[in-house]
Amino acid sequence: MSATVLVAYGTTNGSTARIAETVAGVLRTRGLTAEARPAPSVADVEAYDAVIVGGALYVGRWHRHARRFVRRHRRALAARPVWFFSSGPLDASAAERDIPPVPGVRRARDRLGAAGHVTFGGCLEEGAQGWPARMILRDGRGGDFRDFPAIEEWAARVAGELTTARAAS
DSSP states (O other): OOOEEEEEEEOSSSHHHHHHHHHHHHHHHTTOEEEEEEGGGOOOOTTOSEEEEEEEEETTEEOHHHHHHHHHTHHHHHTSOEEEEEEOOSSTHHHHSOOOOOHHHHHHHHHHTOSEEEEEOOEEOTTOOSHHHHHHHHTTOOEEOOOHHHHHHHHHHHHHHHHHHHHHO
C-alpha cells in the first residue's frame, strides 16, 4: 500500500502552485498517491500519511495561506512526516546555494520536527497581482527563476524517504 501525500501550498500568482503540482507529479511517478491543493481548501489532513507545505515568500515571510495552514493543522502535522518548501528569490541564488528558511518557517519546522526545508527560485511575470509585484516588475526585477530539475530531484528524495520509511514499518 502506497503512502498518501498532500502537497498544500500558498500562492498569489500561481508560481508556487506549479511547483507544488510538479512535486506531487514526481511523487506519483515514484508510486505514491499525491495531490497538490491550495492550503485554504484543506479542511483536514488526517487522511494523509505525509504532508508537504509550500509557500511563496513575500518580504521575508511565508505566504499567509501556508502560515495559516500550519497553524490550523499543527497537531495533525506533528503526528506525521512533514516537509516544507519556499519559493521566492527572484534571482539565481536558490540554484547557487542552500537558502535557509525564513525565521517563521524555521520556527514552524523546528516545532513540528519537519524532515526538511528547501528554498526554490521564484517567478514573477507580467500580469502579477498586487502593488509590490507591479513595482518589482516595473523595476525590471521579475522573471522565472524556478529550477524544475532541482524541484524534481528534491521531490524524488522526499519520495525515497517516504518509501524507505514505509518499507521499514
